[in-house]
Amino acid sequence: MSKPSPLSGFPELLPAQRVVEREIVASLSRTFELHGFANIETRVVEPLERLAKGGEIDKEIYVLRRLQAEDSDVDSGGNMLGLHFDLTVPFARYVLEHAGKLEFPFRRFQIQPAWRGERPQEGRYRQFTQADIDIVGRDELGFHHDVEVVRVMVEALDALPLPGLSFQVNNRKLIQGFYRGLGIPDVTAAIKAIDKLDKLPSDEVARLLVEQAGATPEQAQRCLELAGIRVADTSFVQQVRELGVGDELLDQGLTELAAVIDGCASAVNDHVRVEANLRIARGLDYYTGTVLEVFMDGYERLKSVGGGGRYDALASDGRTTYPGVGVSFGVSRTLIPLLADGVLDGSRPVPSAVLVALVDEDSRGHSLAVAQQLRARGIPCEVVAHPQKFGKQIRTAERRGIPFVWFPSADGSHEVKDIRTGEQVAADPAAWTPPTEDLRPRVVMKEQEL
Amino acid sequence: MSKPSPLSGFPELLPAQRVVEREIVASLSRTFELHGFANIETRVVEPLERLAKGGEIDKEIYVLRRLQAEDSDVDSGGNMLGLHFDLTVPFARYVLEHAGKLEFPFRRFQIQPAWRGERPQEGRYRQFTQADIDIVGRDELGFHHDVEVVRVMVEALDALPLPGLSFQVNNRKLIQGFYRGLGIPDVTAAIKAIDKLDKLPSDEVARLLVEQAGATPEQAQRCLELAGIRVADTSFVQQVRELGVGDELLDQGLTELAAVIDGCASAVNDHVRVEANLRIARGLDYYTGTVLEVFMDGYERLKSVGGGGRYDALASDGRTTYPGVGVSFGVSRTLIPLLADGVLDGSRPVPSAVLVALVDEDSRGHSLAVAQQLRARGIPCEVVAHPQKFGKQIRTAERRGIPFVWFPSADGSHEVKDIRTGEQVAADPAAWTPPTEDLRPRVVMKEQEL
Numbered sequence: 015m016s017k018p019s020p021l022s023g024f025p026e027l028l029p030a031q032r033v034v035e036r037e038i039v040a041s042l043s044r045t046f047e048l049h050g051f052a053n054i055e056t057r058v059v060e061p062l063e064r065l066a067k068g069g070e071i072d073k074e075i076y077v078l079r080r081l082q083a084e085d086s087d088v089d090s091g092g093n094m095l096g097l098h099f100d101l102t103v104p105f106a107r108y109v110l111e112h113a114g115k116l117e118f119p120f121r122r123f124q125i126q127p128a129w130r131g132e133r134p135q136e137g138r139y140r141q142f143t144q145a146d147i148d149i150v151g152r153d154e155l156g157f158h159h160d161v162e163v164v165r166v167m168v169e170a171l172d173a174l175p176l177p178g179l180s181f182q183v184n185n186r187k188l189i190q191g192f193y194r195g196l197g198i199p200d201v202t203a204a205i206k207a208i209d210k211l212d213k214l215p216s217d218e219v220a221r222l223l224v225e226q227a228g229a230t231p232e233q234a235q236r237c238l239e240l241a242g243i244r245v246a247d248t249s250f251v252q253q254v255r256e257l258g259v260g261d262e263l264l265d266q267g268l269t270e271l272a273a274v275i276d277g278c279a280s281a282v283n284d285h286v287r288v289e290a291n292l293r294i295a296r297g298l299d300y301y302t303g304t305v306l307e308v309f310m311d312g313y314e315r316l317k318s319v320g321g322g323g324r325y326d327a328l329a330s331d332g333r334t335t336y337p338g339v340g341v342s343f344g345v346s347r348t349l350i351p352l353l354a355d356g357v358l359d360g361s362r363p364v365p366s367a368v369l370v371a372l373v374d375e376d377s378r379g380h381s382l383a384v385a386q387q388l389r390a391r392g393i394p395c396e397v398v399a400h401p402q403k404f405g406k407q408i409r410t411a412e413r414r415g416i417p418f419v420w421f422p423s424a425d426g427s428h429e430v431k432d433i434r435t436g437e438q439v440a441a442d443p444a445a446w447t448p449p450t451e452d453l454r455p456r457v458v459m460k461e462q463e464l
Numbered sequence: 465m466s467k468p469s470p471l472s473g474f475p476e477l478l479p480a481q482r483v484v485e486r487e488i489v490a491s492l493s494r495t496f497e498l499h500g501f502a503n504i505e506t507r508v509v510e511p512l513e514r515l516a517k518g519g520e521i522d523k524e525i526y527v528l529r530r531l532q533a534e535d536s537d538v539d540s541g542g543n544m545l546g547l548h549f550d551l552t553v554p555f556a557r558y559v560l561e562h563a564g565k566l567e568f569p570f571r572r573f574q575i576q577p578a579w580r581g582e583r584p585q586e587g588r589y590r591q592f593t594q595a596d597i598d599i600v601g602r603d604e605l606g607f608h609h610d611v612e613v614v615r616v617m618v619e620a621l622d623a624l625p626l627p628g629l630s631f632q633v634n635n636r637k638l639i640q641g642f643y644r645g646l647g648i649p650d651v652t653a654a655i656k657a658i659d660k661l662d663k664l665p666s667d668e669v670a671r672l673l674v675e676q677a678g679a680t681p682e683q684a685q686r687c688l689e690l691a692g693i694r695v696a697d698t699s700f701v702q703q704v705r706e707l708g709v710g711d712e713l714l715d716q717g718l719t720e721l722a723a724v725i726d727g728c729a730s731a732v733n734d735h736v737r738v739e740a741n742l743r744i745a746r747g748l749d750y751y752t753g754t755v756l757e758v759f760m761d762g763y764e765r766l767k768s769v770g771g772g773g774r775y776d777a778l779a780s781d782g783r784t785t786y787p788g789v790g791v792s793f794g795v796s797r798t799l800i801p802l803l804a805d806g807v808l809d810g811s812r813p814v815p816s817a818v819l820v821a822l823v824d825e826d827s828r829g830h831s832l833a834v835a836q837q838l839r840a841r842g843i844p845c846e847v848v849a850h851p852q853k854f855g856k857q858i859r860t861a862e863r864r865g866i867p868f869v870w871f872p873s874a875d876g877s878h879e880v881k882d883i884r885t886g887e888q889v890a891a892d893p894a895a896w897t898p899p900t901e902d903l904r905p906r907v908v909m910k911e912q913e914l
Contacts, residue, residue: 024507047815048839050846057474080581081525131530365497396500
């Protein structure tokens with residue numbers, strides 16, 4: 015078989031890069047668990063009827079077919095199976111399927127790959143890992159959980175070795191109430207138009223507001239003024255008031271957004287910021303209150319690297335409705351470009367902190383015994399493959415990025431060498447320990463990016 | 465949307481069960497890393513030409529098709545893509561693709577799902593997680609790595625909360641050399657016949673040896689005698705010698721198998737045993753030396769829960785050959801039946817060790833501050849959703865399996881209650897710590913199964 019070529023849209027990591035991904039997953043998991051979020055994994059397939067809801071997502075779904083079967087594989091009801099394209103659809107199904115065995119409000123985190131058959135580009139892959147947190151209630155879910163879930167993701171991302179991050183938060187009630195109070199005839203069309211501010215100049219958006227949402231030119235101007243408000247504190251409330259629009263839903267949206275900004279205030283810093291940005295709408299998705307997107311400094315070209323919000327009906331089985339609020343973070347979308355740019359890397363490709371040298375093949379048992387003594391105290395190590403000259407064994411450690419070489423001796427006079435400094439000292443395999451920072455591979459981040 | 469039904473062959477875990485799976489994955493990873501194995505993950509798809517080798521596996525492959533595309537999805541060379549059905553095929557491809565960036569011998573572990581479109585049954589799923597370790601060399605790989613990889617898996621499985629396990633080890637050189645030295649005309653047919661000893665009575669297997677492998681009745685008898693040897697030490701060497709067959713390959717096989725048994729001797733115990741079992745053949749797979757299967761006490765009906773061996777050509781790009789030796793452990797195959805039988809479970813479904821109670825809605829900020837103090841010292845906790853009567857809040861903790869309820873107080877006189885004993889004591893949120901065994905959910909194993 016010939017040398018294989020990479021598969022476009024299916025990025026794969028080298029061992030040192032995988033160190034970074036694992037540390038990110040472990041760190042996210044630690045923060046989520048400190049806040050009481052339970053981990054689950056869902057199967058990777060769902061019946062097509064759950065995945066395809068008539069939206070544009072349809073064309074991106076991978077369906078499964080058994081190689082030797084005439085037709086696509088089906089579930090017991092005859093539905094085709096497809097790979098999930100996010101973690102929200104399978105989670106909603108999981109909640110419905112297992113509701114009788116779950117306690118609500120149910121906090122869960124889920125870190126798994128998802129698949130989309132779309133054209134690959136930087137930050138967009140056919141297989142990509144996401145980290146989602148959601149809190150789901152049965153019938154009702156207090157608003158304070160909106161504050162909670164945003165704050166947890168702020169803390170989780172702050173703990174990661176990433177460039178600066180910015181949470182841009184808004185509230186659908188605020189936008190909808192404002193448009194309604196302003197008297198815009200078609201609120202949905204207005205949201206759709208404002209959502210185009212990324213791509214179109216504002217006078218073009220104003221034209222859309224007039225033509226498609228039925229706004230007067232003056233109303234359109236007010237909408238643009240609202241969308242222009244972006245602050246890192248709750249001063250947006252006063253700014254919106256000054257636009258002179260009164261509406262009950264608007265008031266509720268202002269109160270909720272202010273509570274999210276306030277609730278995160280003690281967690282933000284130079285690394286992770288939280289701002290009220292009144293142009294964030296998250297398209298026409300199922301969000302009903304809080305909405306947010308996350309952007310990474312220097313990587314604005316990736317668009318959002320995370321996002322989420324409040325949905326009053328995450329799932330429903332016709333009798334019971336499950337409201338939810340959640341935030342999703344794009345692990346692959348963030349990590350693959352940072353690894354490709356060399357901003358992040360693992361400090362070494364192997365877990366081993368120590369390479370145990372070999373005097374000759376007959377004494378392999380002796381070297382193995384030293385290795386076992388080190389492992390018994392939690393020190394990862396490996397025994398060199400061949401009893402070459404010590405110089406060659408040291409170069410083996412260098413090539414593998416292993417910081418220490420252990421020279422065993424039958425008479426018990428062991429020595430260990432730090433191959434970076436060349437320092438070699440007598441050491442006892444039952445007592446010697448490497449410095450903590452050398453014990454495991456670490457994530458290394460280019461200084462200027464910190 | 466109606467209540468979804470489970471999908472046959474795609475088992476999913478409840479949060480407390482997932483605690484068990486995560487602990488098993490974490491424990492395996494710890495042992496593998498102590499021995500210098502680096503973690504990788506491969507993409508889940510491979511070009512069909514790599515997956516389909518004309519064997520019976522073909523019919524079990526899931527191929528991908530984009531929902532809106534006319535044809536199946538293809539790679540740049542026009543090959544269909546399929547989900548991997550094990551972790552060996554993608555690992556072999558990974559080694560070939562990234563060989564220039566890897567250091568050999570390359571030790572890797574990989575814990576990922578794989579997919580087979582086969583009929584589901586206990587221990588056999590359409591989506592299942594495996595944990596594989598392999599050591600791969602470039603051009604050559606010393607035999608001592610056979611001993612190493614078996615020993616590492618023995619230590620890894622010994623650290624798991626599982627019923628007793630038995631490693632059954634053999635060597636293909638031993639069998640082949642024995643048959644050759646005995647003068648059996650068709651050695652391959654003889655291996656095939658002996659491999660049926662699980663399913664057929666031995667006189668039936670003797671008949672196959674005569675009819676299909678061209679053995680004389682007396683030779684067939686010798687083959688059965690060899691296959692009957694099963695010991696926990698190296699006394700098999702003498703037992704084979706007494707069968708009176710001489711062959712160079714047989715000698716090499718005996719030496720290698722004895723080295724594996726010897727190399728594991730100091731790691732075995734009542735929980736994990738290692739035996740030489742001279743009927744193990746692992747079918748007609750690509751193994752060329754060491755072969756082994758792992759069985760679980762009380763779950764013999766699952767057949768092997770792990771297996772592996774030596775393959776002199778794990779991968780080859782036509783110019784370079786990569787020999788390897790590895791062992792695979794079936795995480796789902798083992799775990800799903802044990803969870804279903806209630807042998808294993810998680811001690812609670814949430815990470816929270818503490819539920820912080822709420823005096824009233826206005827003091828939520830105070831309860832949140834207590835929770836943050838506890839989290840800052842690594843104690844997972846959650847604040848109760850509603851300021852109900854304390855009795856109700858305690859029952860909330862009970863339902864969620866949370867062992868401690870924290871009662872905050874504005875005047876600083878905090879108290880914490882162990883809801884299992886009812887004991888309630890004054891506590892400082894900046895200093896109090898739960899007992900270590902309560903800090904995180906644990907794996908609970910039924911006593912009689914230990």
